[in-house]
Amino acid sequence: MSKNSTSIAGSGPGSGTGDYFTPYPDEVLENVLENVLVFLKTRRDRNAVSLVCKSWYRAEAYTRSDLFIGNCYAVSPQRVLNRFKRIRSVSLKGKPRFADFSLVPADWGAHFTPWASAMASGYRALEKIYLKRMSVTDDDLAMIAHSFANLKELVLVCCDGFGTGGLSVIVSQCRNLRVLELNEDEVSDDEIDWISCFPSEGTSNLESLCFDCVECAINFDALERLVARSPLLKKLRLNRYVSIGQLYRLTLRAPQLTHLGTGSFGQFEGDNQELDSRASFAACKSVVCLSGFREIAPEYLPMIYPVCANLTSLNLSYANINAEQLKPVIRQCHKLQVFWALDSIGDEGLEAVADTCKDLRELRIFPLNPSENAEGLVSEVGLLAISIGCRKLESILYFCQRMTNAAVVAMSENCPNIIVFRLCIIGRYRPDRITGQPMDEGFGAIVKNCKKLTRLAISGLLTDQAFSYIGQYGKLVRTLSVAFNGDSDTGLKYILEGCVSLQKLEIRDSPFGDMGLQSGLHHFYNMRFVWLSSCRVTRQGCLDIATRLPKLVVEVFRRDEEEGGERDDFVETLYMYRSLDGPRADAPQFVKIL
Amino acid sequence: METEGFGLEITELRLGLPSGGGGERNEKTRMFLDIVGDGSDRNNEMAVGWPPVCSYRKRTITKLYVKVSMDGAPFLRKIDINSFRGYSDFVMALENLFGLGDTSEYTPIYEDKDGDWMLVGDVPWR
Numbered sequence: 001m002s003k004n005s006t007s008i009a010g011s012g013p014g015s016g017t018g019d020y021f022t023p024y025p026d027e028v029l030e031n032v033l034e035n036v037l038v039f040l041k042t043r044r045d046r047n048a049v050s051l052v053c054k055s056w057y058r059a060e061a062y063t064r065s066d067l068f069i070g071n072c073y074a075v076s077p078q079r080v081l082n083r084f085k086r087i088r089s090v091s092l093k094g095k096p097r098f099a100d101f102s103l104v105p106a107d108w109g110a111h112f113t114p115w116a117s118a119m120a121s122g123y124r125a126l127e128k129i130y131l132k133r134m135s136v137t138d139d140d141l142a143m144i145a146h147s148f149a150n151l152k153e154l155v156l157v158c159c160d161g162f163g164t165g166g167l168s169v170i171v172s173q174c175r176n177l178r179v180l181e182l183n184e185d186e187v188s189d190d191e192i193d194w195i196s197c198f199p200s201e202g203t204s205n206l207e208s209l210c211f212d213c214v215e216c217a218i219n220f221d222a223l224e225r226l227v228a229r230s231p232l233l234k235k236l237r238l239n240r241y242v243s244i245g246q247l248y249r250l251t252l253r254a255p256q257l258t259h260l261g262t263g264s265f266g267q268f269e270g271d272n273q274e275l276d277s278r279a280s281f282a283a284c285k286s287v288v289c290l291s292g293f294r295e296i297a298p299e300y301l302p303m304i305y306p307v308c309a310n311l312t313s314l315n316l317s318y319a320n321i322n323a324e325q326l327k328p329v330i331r332q333c334h335k336l337q338v339f340w341a342l343d344s345i346g347d348e349g350l351e352a353v354a355d356t357c358k359d360l361r362e363l364r365i366f367p368l369n370p371s372e373n374a375e376g377l378v379s380e381v382g383l384l385a386i387s388i389g390c391r392k393l394e395s396i397l398y399f400c401q402r403m404t405n406a407a408v409v410a411m412s413e414n415c416p417n418i419i420v421f422r423l424c425i426i427g428r429y430r431p432d433r434i435t436g437q438p439m440d441e442g443f444g445a446i447v448k449n450c451k452k453l454t455r456l457a458i459s460g461l462l463t464d465q466a467f468s469y470i471g472q473y474g475k476l477v478r479t480l481s482v483a484f485n486g487d488s489d490t491g492l493k494y495i496l497e498g499c500v501s502l503q504k505l506e507i508r509d510s511p512f513g514d515m516g517l518q519s520g521l522h523h524f525y526n527m528r529f530v531w532l533s534s535c536r537v538t539r540q541g542c543l544d545i546a547t548r549l550p551k552l553v554v555e556v557f558r559r560d561e562e563e564g565g566e567r568d569d570f571v572e573t574l575y576m577y578r579s580l581d582g583p584r585a586d587a588p589q590f591v592k593i594l
Numbered sequence: 595m596e597t598e599g600f601g602l603e604i605t606e607l608r609l610g611l612p613s614g615g616g617g618e619r620n621e622k623t624r625m626f627l628d629i630v631g632d633g634s635d636r637n638n639e640m641a642v643g644w645p646p647v648c649s650y651r652k653r654t655i656t657k658l659y660v661k662v663s664m665d666g667a668p669f670l671r672k673i674d675i676n677s678f679r680g681y682s683d684f685v686m687a688l689e690n691l692f693g694l695g696d697t698s699e700y701t702p703i704y705e706d707k708d709g710d711w712m713l714v715g716d717v718p719w720r
Contacts, residue, residue, distance in 0.1 A: 100650075101643030158650070184650045213650065294654070318654060342655070368655065370647045399645060426645045483646070509641065559642065 026055060033059040043068055065089060070528050072110055072134065073553065076581040077118035089128035089153075090119065096531050096575055098506055099133060100158065103533060103573070105561050107588050112136045113143075114586075120147035128153040128179075135159070138166030138190075145173035153179035163188035164216060172197040178232075181210040189216035196222040206230040210237035212261045212292060217241040228253045237261025240294035243268045245275050248303075255283045262292030265300060265319075275300075282306040291315035291340075298325045308332035315340040317366050323348035331356055340364040343377040343399060350382030354389025362395040372427050376401030380408075380433065387411035395420035402433040403460060408442030412449035421446050422457035428484040431461040438462055444469035447477070454501075457481035467491035471498020482507040492516030496523060506531040513570075514541025521545070524552055529577040533559075537571050539594075545576070546594040553579045554594040561590040664692055664700070681715050 037060055040046055050060040065088040069075060072094045094110025112134045119126060126148045136159045144151065151174045164187065171177065171194060195218045198204065204226065211218075218241055227233060233254055238247065242263030251257070260281075267275075280303045281287065287307045296319040311333050316326070317340040326341070326349045333339075336357040341349070343365050353360070363386060365378055378400050384407045386393065393415040403425050411418070423443075431438055439460035447453060447470050454476050458466065462485040470477070471494035478501050486492070492512040495502070496519040505527065513536035524530065524545070539556065546554040556565035558572040565571055583593040647655075663670045671691050685702065694700060702714040 098643065100648035101646050102649055103643045158648075184648065186650070317651075320655075366647060366651065366655070367645065370645050370652060370655075372645075399647070424645055428641070428644070481646075483644070484641075508643075 030055060030059045034063050037063040041066070062086065067091065069093065071577050072115070073584050074528075074577060074579050077115050079581060081118055081122040085122075086125075087119075087123050088126060089130070090115075090123070090126065091130040091132075092134060093132045094134040096506065096529060097133070097504075098508070098531055098533070103508070103559060105557070105559060105588075105590065107561075108557070108591065109584065109586055109588070110134045111586060112140045116140045116143045116147075124148065125150055127151060128155075130155045130157075131159055132157040133159065135161040136166075137161050138163060138169070141166035142169045145169045148174070150176055152176050153181075155179065155181040155183070156185050157181075157183040158185065160186035163190040164192045164194045164214070165190035167214075168192045168194040168197040171195075172199070175199065176205070178205050179208040179235075180206075181208055181235075181237075182213055183210065185213050187214045187216075191216075193219045193222065195219050195226065198222075198226050200225070202229070204230045205232060207232050208235035208259075209233065210235060210261065212237040212239050212263070212294070214239050220246050224249060224253060230254070231256070233257065235259035235289075238263030238292065240264040244297065244300055244303075248275060248279050251281055251284050256286060257284055258286050259289040260284065260287050260292070262290065262294075264295040265293045266295040266297040279303060280306050285310075287311070289313040289315075289338075293319035296321065301325060301329055304329065305332060309334065311336055313338035316345075317341055317364065320344045320368055322346065323352065327352045333357060334359075336360060338362040340366070342366050342368045344368045346377050347379055347382035347385065350378060351385045351389075354385040357390060359392060360386075360390040361392055363390070363393065364397040365399055366397075367399040367426060370399075370426070372401075374401065374426070380404040380406070383407045384410055387414040391415060392417060394418060397422040397424075397457075399424045399426060401426050402430055403439065403442070404434050405432045405437060405439060405442035405445075406434075408439070409445040412442075412445040416450060417452060418446070418450040419452050420455040421450065421453060422455070422481070423459055424457065425460040428459075429461045438466070440466040440469065444473075447473040451476075453477060455479040458485055459483060460485075463487050464491045464494065467494040471495050474499050476501050478502060479504040480506070482510055484509045486510045486512065489513050489516035493519040496520035503528045505529075507533070507535060509534040511536055513537055514544070517541060517545060521548055524549055524576070525578050527578070529575065531573070531575050532571075533573040535570070535574075537574055538569060539566055539571055542571055542574055542576075543594050551578050551580070552576050553583050555587070555591050556594060557591045561588075563590050563592070565590075565592045662688065662691070667692060685714075 033056060037049065040049065046060055046064055050057045061083050062085065064084050065086060067080065067084060067087045067089065068091045069080070070093050072092050092112070092115060095104055095108065098104060099108070110133060112131060120143055124147065127150050129144065129151070136156065141162055144154070154170060154174075154177070167187070171180065206226070218239065220242065227236065227250055234257060236250070236254060236257055237259070238250075238261050240263055244265050244267060247263050247265070251260070284307055288310055290304065290307065290311055290313070293316055298321050308329060309332055312335055314333060314336055320342060322344055323346050326345045330349075330352050334356060337359050339353060339357065339360060339362070350365070367374065368377065378398070380403050383398060383403070387407070387410050391414060394417050396418065403423065408423065425439070439462055443458050443462065443466050447456065453474065456470070456474065456477055456479070458481070464487045467486060467490070470480070477499050480495065480499065480502060489512055491510070493516050495505070496516070502523065503526075512532065517532070517537055520530070542554050542556055546552060554574070554576045556571050556574055558565055558567060565573065587593055661670050662673055673687060673691060688702060703711050704714055706712050
């Protein structure tokens with residue numbers, strides 16, 4: 001057989017003996033690999049591929065198009081740009097979750113600017129940006145608008161630092177924008193009519209426009225014209241400055257909507273949009289997801305009856321309605337999979353949900369009055385009813401004043417598919433309402449019986465026994481939230497030694513100290529972050545960790561921004577995370593990095 | 595409310611406003627704020643950020659009504675302080691409520707739990 005049967009001009013390093021000779025075997029292999037890798041989408045698969053060998057690492061880096069960075073300080077923008085050259089979509093997360101509860105000072109960090117500048121030069125073909133808990137300025141938004149001509153999607157969740165001025169630049173310059181979603185952001189009112197800044201000529205490609213969190217009035221006529229010329233618009237979430245009459249007009253313009261955020265769902269004074277008593281959402285045959293109801297006038301609820309039968313998701317969590325007002329609606333929602341509401345619906349409302357929504361996967365009940373002295377509107381009765389009626393439940397967030405172990409145990413047995421279990425007994429240190437026992441057995445049953453559990457938030461009176469259960473059975477738990485629980489360091493030890501999959505640990509106001517923290521030395525490099533606030537860790541204890549684990553960034557600070565980070569003998573807040581690029585350069589004065 | 599205001603002039607804390615400068619006379623009209631709502635909240639030591647309802651939601655859902663009276667105004671008004679993000683928003687809303695033009699004529703003050711009249715603005719907004 002001819003040795004040169006596949007030869008090409010020029011010679012390369014012949015790497016193999018054998019019958020078939022190709023001059024650049026490595027390159028061929030890489031080409032093949034790249035063509036195969038294009039099909040790999042998940043981060044886990046791609047990370048696995050990149051570890052095989054250098055050649056695979058390069059091929060993977062060349063073909064990755066979706067970038068996900070769970071902690072913006074884990075890696076520098078430059079390092080990312082050096083490794084991945086062809087990114088089309090970026091997801092970045094910044095501040096720790098406890099920032100949502102005012103536990104992180106405003107100037108702590110998570111600035112988007114360095115990322116914006118780096119990507120502006122390196123990823124000019126970027127199409128999608130997703131940011132969560134980042135500080136984004138109007139200048140950042142301007143940079144995005146000017147740098148990424150192909151930008152199709154911008155999604156900002158729990159971000160702050162920008163205003164309607166920045167939005168106006170985005171919507172006027174990003175000609176390929178299809179998705180603009182603002183979710184629970186803090187948006188300043190710069191008194192700019194940003195809705196009018198969308199290009200006014202021709203058909204728009206807009207598919208999704210969500211601005212329910214923008215707390216300022218908008219130009220309704222401009223919005224109506226925009227909606228009228230957006231035939232592809234599927235998701236529209238209005239803010240509370242849109243009245244129900246205006247909403248109705250919009251639904252007539254956009255019958256193709258699948259996701260609708262209703263805005264205020266109420267009348268405004270002097271509103272000359274008289275609503276026909278027969279008016280309803282009958283035009284919206286495709287709506288499957290309904291939210292909004294920011295200032296609900298409950299007498300208008302019958303308007304949504306025509307869409308109830310098709311709904312898979314209903315968010316009434318800003319609507320103060322009672323069981324009697326809920327029942328006629330929920331009774332028609334047979335296909336509902338996601339339901340968010342206020343506890344104003346009471347146990348009776350939950351029973352109605354349990355009766356009808358047999359397909360329910362996700363339930364969130366928020367407190368109307370988030371105070372420890374409030375009257376409990378929902379209790380173990382509602383939880384039990386849900387567990388009996390909604391066997392397919394996967395995710396639950398439940399705020400209540402009191403709870404019993406029996407109800408929690410029942411849920412663990414009736415709903416074995418639970419992946420996320422977050423129970424918040426608002427009264428701190430409250431035991432089982434009926435037996436007076438700690439809530440250990442309830443949470444123990446959850447970790448034991450719900451074999452797919454990956455996220456857990458605990459509350460109520462808990463001893464180290466609860467932590468023992470979590471460590472013993474919570475082998476898949478990746479996120480754990482602890483607040484005002486536990487007896488001693490042993491509790492923390494159980495967690496850190498037992499929960500082998502733990503990625504995110506957030507603890508506040510619990511008696512855990514240096515000894516407990518030490519038990520996690522073997523695991524901290526595998527985690528995204530650890531947060532301990534108002535616990536019993538000392539500065540020396542944190543310093544020990546920092547010394548033993550040099551790649552860990554150990555931040556210590558006080559909420560009131562006093563320097564040093566300590567309150568009395570203990571560190572007020574410890575926030576630590578691994579980083580490939582050392583401590584961040586943008587830490588403010590009050591953050592001490594050990 | 596009006597007579598109370600005059601009677602307390604002596605014990606009232608007066609600080610010059612940055613814009614108004616010092617040496618303002620008694621002609622400055624005062625606004626009185628009296629927190630109405632669940633009185634028991636003020637006695638308990640409320641933990642920051644508890645319960646874990648995110649601040650966006652807390653602002654939107656919780657209504658904390660404050661009674662506001664103004665020297666010379668015949669009626670008292672109520673305003674939900676939870677719907678504001680900071681002092682400047684709040685003060686602007688007060689101006690709108692009472693139809694005021696120029697801020698520097700008015701000093702917002704409030705009575706704290708010890709019964710002292712305090713100038714609005716010293717304590718961090720949260």
